Amino acid sequence: MLTQNLGYPRIGINRELKKACEKYWAGGLDENQLQEIGSQERKKNWQVQKEAGVDLIPCNDFSFYDHVQDISFMLDVIPARFRSLEGKLSALDLYFAMCRGYQKDNLDVTAMEMTKWFDTNYHYIVPEFVKNQSFKLRNKKIIEEFLECKKNGVIDPKPVIVGPISFLLLGKEKESDFHRIDLIDSLTDVYIEFLKELSGYGCKYIQIDEPFLVTDLEDQVKETYSRVYRRIRNEIPDLKIILATYFDDLGKNLILAVDLPVYALHIDLIRGENQLENVLNTIPKDMILSLGIVDGRNIWKNNFETSLKLIDIAIQNHGFKKVWLAPSCSLLHCPYDLALETNEDSLPKEVKSWMAFAKQKLKELITLKKLKSIKENVYNELFTDLVFNAKLHAEKKISPLINNPKVENKLQRLLKNQAKRNSEFQIRIEKQDAKYGFGILPTTTIGSFPQTKEIRGKRSDFKKGEISEEEYESFIKSEIKNAVQWQENIGLDVLVHGEFERNDMVEYFGEQLDGFAFTENGWVQSYGSRGVKPPIIFGDVSRSKPMTVKWSQYAQSLTDKKMKGMLTGPITILQWSFVRNDQPRMLTAFQIADALREEVLDLEKAGIDIIQIDEPALREGLPLKQSRWEKYLNWAVKAFRICSLGLKDETQVHTHMCYSEFNDIIKAIADMDADVISIETSRSQMELLEVFSDFEYPNQIGPGVYDIHSPRISSVSEMKDLLEKASEIITIKNLWVNPDCGLKTRQWDEVKPALENMVKAAQMIRKEKVLNNHITIN
Numbered sequence: 001m002l003t004q005n006l007g008y009p010r011i012g013i014n015r016e017l018k019k020a021c022e023k024y025w026a027g028g029l030d031e032n033q034l035q036e037i038g039s040q041e042r043k044k045n046w047q048v049q050k051e052a053g054v055d056l057i058p059c060n061d062f063s064f065y066d067h068v069q070d071i072s073f074m075l076d077v078i079p080a081r082f083r084s085l086e087g088k089l090s091a092l093d094l095y096f097a098m099c100r101g102y103q104k105d106n107l108d109v110t111a112m113e114m115t116k117w118f119d120t121n122y123h124y125i126v127p128e129f130v131k132n133q134s135f136k137l138r139n140k141k142i143i144e145e146f147l148e149c150k151k152n153g154v155i156d157p158k159p160v161i162v163g164p165i166s167f168l169l170l171g172k173e174k175e176s177d178f179h180r181i182d183l184i185d186s187l188t189d190v191y192i193e194f195l196k197e198l199s200g201y202g203c204k205y206i207q208i209d210e211p212f213l214v215t216d217l218e219d220q221v222k223e224t225y226s227r228v229y230r231r232i233r234n235e236i237p238d239l240k241i242i243l244a245t246y247f248d249d250l251g252k253n254l255i256l257a258v259d260l261p262v263y264a265l266h267i268d269l270i271r272g273e274n275q276l277e278n279v280l281n282t283i284p285k286d287m288i289l290s291l292g293i294v295d296g297r298n299i300w301k302n303n304f305e306t307s308l309k310l311i312d313i314a315i316q317n318h319g320f321k322k323v324w325l326a327p328s329c330s331l332l333h334c335p336y337d338l339a340l341e342t343n344e345d346s347l348p349k350e351v352k353s354w355m356a357f358a359k360q361k362l363k364e365l366i367t368l369k370k371l372k373s374i375k376e377n378v379y380n381e382l383f384t385d386l387v388f389n390a391k392l393h394a395e396k397k398i399s400p401l402i403n404n405p406k407v408e409n410k411l412q413r414l415l416k417n418q419a420k421r422n423s424e425f426q427i428r429i430e431k432q433d434a435k436y437g438f439g440i441l442p443t444t445t446i447g448s449f450p451q452t453k454e455i456r457g458k459r460s461d462f463k464k465g466e467i468s469e470e471e472y473e474s475f476i477k478s479e480i481k482n483a484v485q486w487q488e489n490i491g492l493d494v495l496v497h498g499e500f501e502r503n504d505m506v507e508y509f510g511e512q513l514d515g516f517a518f519t520e521n522g523w524v525q526s527y528g529s530r531g532v533k534p535p536i537i538f539g540d541v542s543r544s545k546p547m548t549v550k551w552s553q554y555a556q557s558l559t560d561k562k563m564k565g566m567l568t569g570p571i572t573i574l575q576w577s578f579v580r581n582d583q584p585r586m587l588t589a590f591q592i593a594d595a596l597r598e599e600v601l602d603l604e605k606a607g608i609d610i611i612q613i614d615e616p617a618l619r620e621g622l623p624l625k626q627s628r629w630e631k632y633l634n635w636a637v638k639a640f641r642i643c644s645l646g647l648k649d650e651t652q653v654h655t656h657m658c659y660s661e662f663n664d665i666i667k668a669i670a671d672m673d674a675d676v677i678s679i680e681t682s683r684s685q686m687e688l689l690e691v692f693s694d695f696e697y698p699n700q701i702g703p704g705v706y707d708i709h710s711p712r713i714s715s716v717s718e719m720k721d722l723l724e725k726a727s728e729i730i731t732i733k734n735l736w737v738n739p740d741c742g743l744k745t746r747q748w749d750e751v752k753p754a755l756e757n758m759v760k761a762a763q764m765i766r767k768e769k770v771l772n773n774h775i776t777i778n
């Protein structure tokens, strides 16, 4: 029985690679220095895995930016717009230019698109394919890293690469009239070329990731799988292919997968916990089965008792030597090392004792293997591990830190509740119109204003204890005051306080809710050099005191205009955290929702009667298989609706969504029944609105007219055009005017003119409408 690792984090235990890349981009390091840091990081990773005792250690899991982009680059999948840079830049700089765009020497080449890696928060660079796409080996990264790994004392390094079919499926066609899967034969030629070369260098194992095998596949793609893997097998019969699937069970593709002529099949027993029996019933006797038994995507300790049961079943059915152990997926999605966490205020000792990061997970893997392979008489030390692990999980189950009986009672009531507002939208909106009288095209923003260096500095001073709470708060107040005054001056209708007091839209709430803990070094790569440090939801979530009322109330006291309260929604909080795994995600979402409901009611009581609950991550939670969408959407939508239970009809609930596909979940979005939704669209020139011509969105909607990702300032007439375009599809009385998203990443000198133009654009249309149609405006 072997253990294998599928991939290790690569940003550096102290984010060395992130810092080095950023320094290199700023001109503070030369290429050799950056390459040296890359090689140091690889070395450290291999060392840790060797010391842990992992049998099959991955290589080529390293990347300076993204592992999908590495393949695009290696195979010369370089979009035409970058070709002009080819002679000008070094290979590394060209690679980075594709990831980050290039704006220098009068050249302006836009970056490649980025999107989420399956249902994780990791973003990859989307390969761009053209009709007559050709592939060739432009570099030999995979071979070089194999040789480097060997040189570093790993006996049989296992290169890791995304398989040819998943690689194509991850990409996009940039020309019409063809399907990217049509490119498979010429792509396979090049895969075979480097696989042969690897084999020639003595490479025995290769891990080929085909995560698309857990998704719904068209028949044509299924056939392609059989054909491609037969070809690879025939051409390089000696190379042992480990076909890795993860993030869900194989489902309907099980027979397809076990029929592929590969040496080993890896399955995810964390996300696909119920597939073991079916796999054991169908897998050929001589194929190795790699059990993804240690959660590669969450931070909880493995429950040995549960794992050993599954391992036993596998061994009994498939034989000791044919079963391997592994993490469920690459450990890329986990922080490095729990030992770095020493702050017991943010991460209580007891909670920490339940957790495992990448390094600890490797150890769990080895312990599980030993528990199954060492003879009874040397069992002692391991036996202690086993007993300790069982005791820990038993105690965790009843820990008062996790269990809050009050939350449990409320939950029972919520489960039965339909979670509907008191009246239908039509009744509510009439009352709201009568109360607020905004007239047509009301203007607002999404919530945050620029988080300036000064603000971040003050917050960090406050956290370090260098300034008092009083001083910090009065600073935030002055920022709010300026922002409110400015919004009033330019004539916005619904104002915001600016979210200056928030470090992050999830962390801010997590820090004030019970059931959350935080790490100091628990960084996970989000994209390129960017990392996130997700909060940890370890127990029942509840709210002990108001979280936002003070700031909203203060902001409202400064103006006669309407101030919008601003909350992060339950699904977004859930999606962007490490979530407890001892109860269904739905229940955790309902607990968060119920805490937010209390906040919403407190805001209403304090006179804040327009409240926005952001759900930008609603779509991210969608299961990979469409057959499970409905169930997820039902509870996700319900969680959102729980937040506004018991509000007066006059209280106007807004939500906000951005940067995802909305078309196929538009019905669920409508079911959320927010009175107003603001939604990002300006990047696609209102293309998104097409969906609203087929589906009449029942409530009010503000399509974004200001692309907040660009420093460019749109003119009044550009924004007016967008609004006119929108008004052709959405009745003007349902239209709001707002930017695409929050403005925290922008500069004030961009935000000010852009929002002034936005307000002017709305005002111009209002005037025209009054003149032409005699619509009266209050």
Ligand code: GLN
Residues within 6 Å of the ligand: 446, 447, 448, 499, 505, 566, 614, 616, 656, 657, 658, 741, 742, 743, 744
């Ligand atoms: N209210 C948040 C803000 O304005 C929304 C951010 C988001 O959608 N990601 O920053």
Ligand code: ZN
Residues within 6 Å of the ligand: 446, 616, 656, 657, 658, 740, 741, 742
């Ligand atoms: Zn947004």
